[in-house]
Amino acid sequence: MIQAILVFNNHGKPRLVRFYQRFPEEIQQQIVRETFHLVLKRDDNICNFLEGGSLIGGSDYKLIYRHYATLYFVFCVDSSESELGILDLIQVFVETLDKCFENVCELDLIFHMDKVHYILQEVVMGGMVLETNMNEIVAQIEAQNRLEKSEGGLSAAPARAVSAVKNINLPEMPRNINIGDLSIKVPNLSQFV
Amino acid sequence: MVMSSLKLQDLIEEIRGAKTQAQEREVIQKECAHIRASFRDGDPLHRHRQLAKLLYVHMLGYPAHFGQMECLKLIASPRFIDKRVGYLGAMLLLDERQDAHLLITNSIKNDLSQGIQAVQGLALCTLSTMGSAEMCRDLATEVEKLLLERSPYLRKKAVLTAVHMIRKVPELSDTFLPVCAKLLHERHHGVLLGTITLITELCERSPAALKHFRKVVPQLVQILRTLVSTTGYSAEHSISGVSDPFLQVQILRLLRILGRNHEESSESMNDLLAQVATNTDTSRNAGSAVLFETVLTIVDIRSAAGLRVLAVNILGRFLLNSDKNIRYVALTSLLRLVQSDHSAVQRHRPTVVECLREPDASLSRRALELSLALVNSSNVRAMTQELQGFLETCPLDLRADCASGILLAAERFAPTKRWHIDTILRVLTMAGTHVRDDAVANLTQLIGGAQELHAYSVRRLYSALAQDISQQPLVQVAAWCIGEYGDLLLEGSCEETEPLQVEEEEVLALLERVLQSHMSLPATRGYALTALMKLSTRLRGDNNRIRQVVSIYGSCLDVELQQRAVEYNTLFRKYDHMRAAILEKMPLVERGGPQADEEVKESQEATRLLEPAPVPTEPQASKLLDLLDLLDGPSEDSQQPAPVDPSAEGTLIHLLDLPCAPLAPAPIPNLKVFEREGLQLNLSFVRPPGTPTLLVITVTATNASEGDVTHFICQAAVPKSFQLQLQAPSGDTVPAQGGLPVTQVLRVLNPNKAPLRLKLRLTYNHYGQSVQEVFEVNNLPVETWQ
Numbered sequence: 001m002i003q004a005i006l007v008f009n010n011h012g013k014p015r016l017v018r019f020y021q022r023f024p025e026e027i028q029q030q031i032v033r034e035t036f037h038l039v040l041k042r043d044d045n046i047c048n049f050l051e052g053g054s055l056i057g058g059s060d061y062k063l064i065y066r067h068y069a070t071l072y073f074v075f076c077v078d079s080s081e082s083e084l085g086i087l088d089l090i091q092v093f094v095e096t097l098d099k100c101f102e103n104v105c106e107l108d109l110i111f112h113m114d115k116v117h118y119i120l121q122e123v124v125m126g127g128m129v130l131e132t133n134m135n136e137i138v139a140q141i142e143a144q145n146r147l148e149k150s151e152g153g154l155s156a157a158p159a160r161a162v163s164a165v166k167n168i169n170l171p172e173m174p175r176n177i178n179i180g181d182l183s184i185k186v187p188n189l190s191q192f193v
Numbered sequence: 194m195v196m197s198s199l200k201l202q203d204l205i206e207e208i209r210g211a212k213t214q215a216q217e218r219e220v221i222q223k224e225c226a227h228i229r230a231s232f233r234d235g236d237p238l239h240r241h242r243q244l245a246k247l248l249y250v251h252m253l254g255y256p257a258h259f260g261q262m263e264c265l266k267l268i269a270s271p272r273f274i275d276k277r278v279g280y281l282g283a284m285l286l287l288d289e290r291q292d293a294h295l296l297i298t299n300s301i302k303n304d305l306s307q308g309i310q311a312v313q314g315l316a317l318c319t320l321s322t323m324g325s326a327e328m329c330r331d332l333a334t335e336v337e338k339l340l341l342e343r344s345p346y347l348r349k350k351a352v353l354t355a356v357h358m359i360r361k362v363p364e365l366s367d368t369f370l371p372v373c374a375k376l377l378h379e380r381h382h383g384v385l386l387g388t389i390t391l392i393t394e395l396c397e398r399s400p401a402a403l404k405h406f407r408k409v410v411p412q413l414v415q416i417l418r419t420l421v422s423t424t425g426y427s428a429e430h431s432i433s434g435v436s437d438p439f440l441q442v443q444i445l446r447l448l449r450i451l452g453r454n455h456e457e458s459s460e461s462m463n464d465l466l467a468q469v470a471t472n473t474d475t476s477r478n479a480g481s482a483v484l485f486e487t488v489l490t491i492v493d494i495r496s497a498a499g500l501r502v503l504a505v506n507i508l509g510r511f512l513l514n515s516d517k518n519i520r521y522v523a524l525t526s527l528l529r530l531v532q533s534d535h536s537a538v539q540r541h542r543p544t545v546v547e548c549l550r551e552p553d554a555s556l557s558r559r560a561l562e563l564s565l566a567l568v569n570s571s572n573v574r575a576m577t578q579e580l581q582g583f584l585e586t587c588p589l590d591l592r593a594d595c596a597s598g599i600l601l602a603a604e605r606f607a608p609t610k611r612w613h614i615d616t617i618l619r620v621l622t623m624a625g626t627h628v629r630d631d632a633v634a635n636l637t638q639l640i641g642g643a644q645e646l647h648a649y650s651v652r653r654l655y656s657a658l659a660q661d662i663s664q665q666p667l668v669q670v671a672a673w674c675i676g677e678y679g680d681l682l683l684e685g686s687c688e689e690t691e692p693l694q695v696e697e698e699e700v701l702a703l704l705e706r707v708l709q710s711h712m713s714l715p716a717t718r719g720y721a722l723t724a725l726m727k728l729s730t731r732l733r734g735d736n737n738r739i740r741q742v743v744s745i746y747g748s749c750l751d752v753e754l755q756q757r758a759v760e761y762n763t764l765f766r767k768y769d770h771m772r773a774a775i776l777e778k779m780p781l782v783e784r785g786g787p788q789a790d791e792e793v794k795e796s797q798e799a800t801r802l803l804e805p806a807p808v809p810t811e812p813q814a815s816k817l818l819d820l821l822d823l824l825d826g827p828s829e830d831s832q833q834p835a836p837v838d839p840s841a842e843g844t845l846i847h848l849l850d851l852p853c854a855p856l857a858p859a860p861i862p863n864l865k866v867f868e869r870e871g872l873q874l875n876l877s878f879v880r881p882p883g884t885p886t887l888l889v890i891t892v893t894a895t896n897a898s899e900g901d902v903t904h905f906i907c908q909a910a911v912p913k914s915f916q917l918q919l920q921a922p923s924g925d926t927v928p929a930q931g932g933l934p935v936t937q938v939l940r941v942l943n944p945n946k947a948p949l950r951l952k953l954r955l956t957y958n959h960y961g962q963s964v965q966e967v968f969e970v971n972n973l974p975v976e977t978w979q
Contacts, residue, residue: 014253046554047553082446088479114201114245114281128353147273
């Protein structure tokens with residue numbers, strides 16, 4: 001079972017924090033910090049496995065991590081998971097992110113934290129591996145995004161109309177529009193500005 | 194009017210723009226105030242945006258509990274965009290400890306049967322992440338229905354949710370067990386993966402389920418076979434050319450559980466396992482993952498012998514792989530095998546030892562564990578050498594494990610005592626501060642027991658101590674040894690070490706250095722002081738230097754040292770005639786078990802209880818007791834009195850410098866001295882021929898009554914000129930109706946040949962009453978003292 005999935009950058013700033021077992025908030029932050037310190041000490045050419053820190057469960061738990069450019073992806077797992085398998089899982093997750101965001105970089109994770117969560121939910125659910133087929137995952141995410149947009153279209157129309165009106169530069173509008181024979185008097189709209 | 198609220202992106206921009214932590218906090222606090230106000234005002238349209246922002250700051254570590262109720266409102270909203278954020282918030286912010294979590298049960302129930310796949314998926318996801326036992330019970334039927342849905346997306350999510358539910362509410366296993374067989378016929382990999390996980394969970398929880406699912410072993414074998422064959426290759430699921438390695442690994446794990454201790458199942462798997470083991474391409478990580486799982490399965494089930502050898506060899510090959518991850522997993526797997534296939538793993542010992550030299554801490558830790566497990570009597574010398582080399586260079590957190598591991602291995606497999614002593618010495622020198630507390634006691638006992646090595650040990654220890662007095666366990670052992678065997682140190686040559694010419698003054702100077710060093714622990718100082726004292730009888734020179742040191746420490750601030758020094762001082766002055774006897778060499782210390790411990794404790798109690806007895810021998814007896822305490826001190830670790838207590842017993846004997854002669858048949862008649870309600874006390878006397886001043890009295894308590902006599906304690910007192918020693922009684926209960934009597938031996942020294950007088954004090958419980966009797970023994974035969 002996967003206990004936690006943490007993504008943080010080279011300075012320890014969290015980019016994604018997902019726990020599959022309940023810890024109080026302060027402990028969660030402590031775990032992120034402790035994990036960061038443990039992982040930071042590792043050279044780049046040694047193995048990707050670490051015995052877990054003291055806060056997360058103890059001797060049965062391992063930290064399996066991968067370093068991509070400026071980000072560390074750390075999965076905290078217990079002994080029932082295959083270590084090499086989790087390494088592959090991290091790769092699947094990152095490749096899926098890449099497909100969904102088109103050449104994903106750290107900024108994407110920063111500004112779209114919620115979307116990253118939704119993608120992760122299609123890969124790992126309840127601490128267990130749900131789906132590893134990238135095409136399926138991406139298809140599902142796209143379907144959800146479409147659903148969101150379609151809803152958003154209907155209910156956002158009034159909001160769009162209002163913001164359109166606000167953006168009309170009323171003082172600049174001519175008082176009279178004279179096109180040939182037509183003379184249109186423009187009403188005074190200043191009270192709507 | 195639309196409230197101006199930052200979009201999530203804008204908030205993040207602002208936070209990132211903050212230059213300091215304080216600035217960031219300010220920005221976030223301001224925004225949280227906005228969010229709170231917005232929650233209060235109840236703007237439904239942008240609620241999801243506010244919650245998204247809140248979840249972001251929550252990830253950074255700021256409090257977000259005021260958003261919990263908003264999650265509920267969002268989940269109840271019909272819009273997908275609201276539900277999405279709402280459920281995410283529920284998973285991140287809510288848990289079993291808040292009562293609010295139960296309120297979403299209804300929403301989840303509605304969403305589960307809603308018909309929009311994405312929404313149902315969200316509900317299942319939330320349930321499987323934070324669903325409590327009550328929620329799981331309420332929603333079990335909904336989830337069960339979803340297992341039969343057409344959409345594989347829903348089925349795969351429902352299956353994993355079922356796993357979570359079973360973990361929370363084990364009784365639900367019965368609900369979900371029947372559907373598994375049908376789900377195994379799936380083609381969809383996601384559903385299959387979930388199903389295998391579900392079956393694994395069921396089998397791990399109940400032996401009945403395990404038996405039930407043994408039937409599906411052939412089906413599992415078939416699925417796996419299809420996966421690895423070229424026709425079943427699915428490009429969509431392949432990772433670097435291996436067809437769905439995640440599914441393969443899960444199936445292999447399930448096969449392992451089903452085949453364990455079951456001949457028939459194991460047999461049906463053999464071919465498949467052999468096929469996978471030989472055909473899997475391990476050039477990439479995915480293939481290695483599958484291969485490892487296969488190896489673990491082969492070893493765990495009742496596989497054919499040839500297959501097992503193949504498995505271990507595969508692991509051995511992996512040990513040589515350049516990829517560190519593979520080596521790590523190989524070491525871990527070998528550790529699992531070392532108990533069951535010891536000889537097979539032994540073949541790879543050289544490679545394992547190589548891995549000790551890895552700079553990678555994770556790898557070297559695994560290698561250390563495995564190396565320690567591989568030590569046996571034939572390779573103990575070589576392995577210990579390697580491990581000692583490792584001890585010198587290993588990282589600090591591994592030192593303690595390494596040191597104790599070496600000591601343990603040495604204890605189990607030491608070929609000779611001398612090698613054993615050498616090894617412990619080396620470990621103490623290198624990593625003295627990291628060894629366990631009983632190492633000192635073990636070593637002293639070991640040295641004490643190897644009489645032929647006394648000279649050798651004391652020389653080695655002396656040289657080690659002369660070089661470095663900082664490693665406390667080493668200093669303690671060395672001090673004890675020098676104290677005990679100082680005469681051997683000064684004697685001259687010893688064949689086993691180079692000739693070491695040591696002057697008395699040097700030895701004394703060294704011990705004084707230990708005493709004065711600020712690095713020495715109080716316990717160590719105690720050892721050193723006592724060693725100095727013992728040397729006063731071992732060395733030939735005069736004792737002025739020692740006397741000086743001892744008297745200085747009489748005013749030491751440390752109470753323990755002060756007491757010792759004062760008593761030693763007294764030993765020099767008033768009781769000089771006894772000093773030699775008291776400070777004699779200690780006999781071999783028995784590894785004290787709890788029984789020996791009790792006996793000695795009883796005798797100590799008995800001797801201590803002598804004090805209140807109104808007999809003029811008191812001051813001498815009490816002095817005796819204090820001296821006994823004294824001598825217990827140095828050989829006792831504060832943590833481990835057990836193995837050393839028996840020495841108090843032995844010391845008592847040597848105190849009086851008397852051999853424990855076997856009791857010759859007594860020509861002196863026995864004497865019945867006491868009788869009450871069936872409890873009888875008899876004394877029998879022996880005068881051992883070699884020692885005219887010694888009288889050995891055996892007190893025998895017999896019980897002819899109907900009730901047991903318990904807590905029986907017999908104490909004795911003799912006149913001032915005599916010396917009395919009580920040995921431990923055989924027990925403290927005299928069973929009723931002629932049960933096994935309690936015997937106790939008293940040794941009386943009568944140097945002046947004065948008439949013997951003996952007073953006895955008995956305390957015991959009989960018929961529910963506690964009895965105390967004090968009486969003088971009359972009619973003692975003349976032969977007892979003449």
